[in-house]
Amino acid sequence: xxxxxxxxxxxxxxxxxxxxxxxxxxxxxxxxxxxxxxxxxxxxxxxxxxxxxxxxxxxxxxxxxxxxxxxxxxxxxxxxxxxxxxxxxxxxxxxxxxxxxxxxxxxxxxxxxxxxxxxxxxxxxxxxxxxxxxxxxxxxxxxxxxxxxxxxxxxxxxxxxxxxxxxxxxxxxxxxxxxxxxxxxxxxxxxxxxxxxxxxxxxxxxxxxxxxxxxxxxxxxxxxxxxxxxxxxxxxxxxxxxxxxxxxxxxxxxxxxxxxxxxxxxxxxxxxxxxxxxxxxxxxxxxxxxxxxxxxxxxxxxxxxxxxxxxxxxxxxxxxxxxxxxxxxxxxxxxxxxxxxxxxxxxxxxxxxxxxxxxxxxxxxxxxxxxxxxxx
Numbered sequence: 001x002x003x004x005x006x007x008x009x010x011x012x013x014x015x016x017x018x019x020x021x022x023x024x025x026x027x028x029x030x031x032x033x034x035x036x037x038x039x040x041x042x043x044x045x046x047x048x049x050x051x052x053x054x055x056x057x058x059x060x061x062x063x064x065x066x067x068x069x070x071x072x073x074x075x076x077x078x079x080x081x082x083x084x085x086x087x088x089x090x091x092x093x094x095x096x097x098x099x100x101x102x103x104x105x106x107x108x109x110x111x112x113x114x115x116x117x118x119x120x121x122x123x124x125x126x127x128x129x130x131x132x133x134x135x136x137x138x139x140x141x142x143x144x145x146x147x148x149x150x151x152x153x154x155x156x157x158x159x160x161x162x163x164x165x166x167x168x169x170x171x172x173x174x175x176x177x178x179x180x181x182x183x184x185x186x187x188x189x190x191x192x193x194x195x196x197x198x199x200x201x202x203x204x205x206x207x208x209x210x211x212x213x214x215x216x217x218x219x220x221x222x223x224x225x226x227x228x229x230x231x232x233x234x235x236x237x238x239x240x241x242x243x244x245x246x247x248x249x250x251x252x253x254x255x256x257x258x259x260x261x262x263x264x265x266x267x268x269x270x271x272x273x274x275x276x277x278x279x280x281x282x283x284x285x286x287x288x289x290x291x292x293x294x295x296x297x298x299x300x301x302x303x304x305x306x307x308x309x310x311x312x313x314x315x316x317x318x319x320x321x322x323x324x325x326x327x328x329x330x331x332x333x334x335x336x337x338x339x340x341x342x343x344x345x346x347x348x349x350x351x352x353x354x355x356x357x358x359x360x361x362x363x364x365x366x367x368x369x370x371x372x373x374x375x376x
């Protein structure tokens with residue numbers, strides 16, 4: 001992990017014209033900021049909270065949520081995680097006025113447990129709160145060069161960390177039709193995945209490979225029947241989501257990160273998570289449900305202490321943005337907000353890590369492969 005301590009000056013990268021820096025005159029608006037801070041507050045200022053609480057912001061981005069927390073809670077220290085070196089530099093510059101109350105760590109957020117141990121003053125290495133604002137950040141979405149948006153022409157990159165890894169273009173250029181269909185179906189829940197995958201491979205075979213965001217968006221539009229294009233927003237959004245998730249291994253990282261974040265909390269500590277699509281929310285919901293349930297068969301008259309829940313849900317299901325929030329910040333429209341409190345120490349009741357996904361040993365049958373979706 002690379003650590004940037006804001007006690008020292010952080011370099012500020014040059015941004016192209018028209019792209020918000022995140023710390024200038026027109027900063028990004030954090031989604032449901034005040035509600036997130038309200039949910040975090042009991043762990044940071046309530047009974048049992050330390051004099052100098054520590055919060056891990058797993059998805060630093062432009063630093064909007066971190067800044068809001070640092071302003072509202074004057075004794076709070078925040079450690080921000082991001083894999084994107086540009087986000088680290090921009091957020092560090094924005095949050096430099098807070099001095100050593102803020103530190104940035106360049107890594108993926110499934111390293112939250114290690115980051116928490118390094119930041120904690122407790123013998124068990126726990127912290128008081130963890131915040132996750134999932135998906136692509138506004139900082140990345142608004143920078144056309146990154147290739148995340150179907151609204152503007154750009155290279156098909158989609159890497160959250162551009163220093164290495166496979167780009168979306170490389171996937172489109174090398175994956176076979178079956179693999180492309182799997183990516184679009186599993187990571188984008190795209191009904192027309194086989195049709196889109198076939199068109200991508202056909203273009204490649206004809207020497208006219210898809211080579212830009214607008215090119216891909218146009219191909220997807222042509223593949224989706226007109227009646228299906230009339231609702232649900234831009235027809236390319238699921239394809240772009242699927243490729244972005246595949247490029248950055250987002251769901252694999254999230255599956256590891258949620259239990260590690262829960263195990264990084266002290267008793268009374270809180271995890272607050274904002275998800276923006278059903279695949280993310282499903283992972284979060286499953287981890288919360290496992291910790292909020294009694295680990296005994298239903299109907300037992302007495303629940304042993306070691307089988308009692310180790311989490312208590314703070315939100316009732318997933319909260320959504322109201323009409324006022326959506327009107328002021330349209331990117332809040334799909335958000336699902338969940339929060340939990342840890343009620344038993346992780347040393348007694350750890351949140352279980354996901355089992356590794358099996359490596360396929362043979363190809364799946366080709367018949368009916370476009371019906372339904374595989375469960376994760």
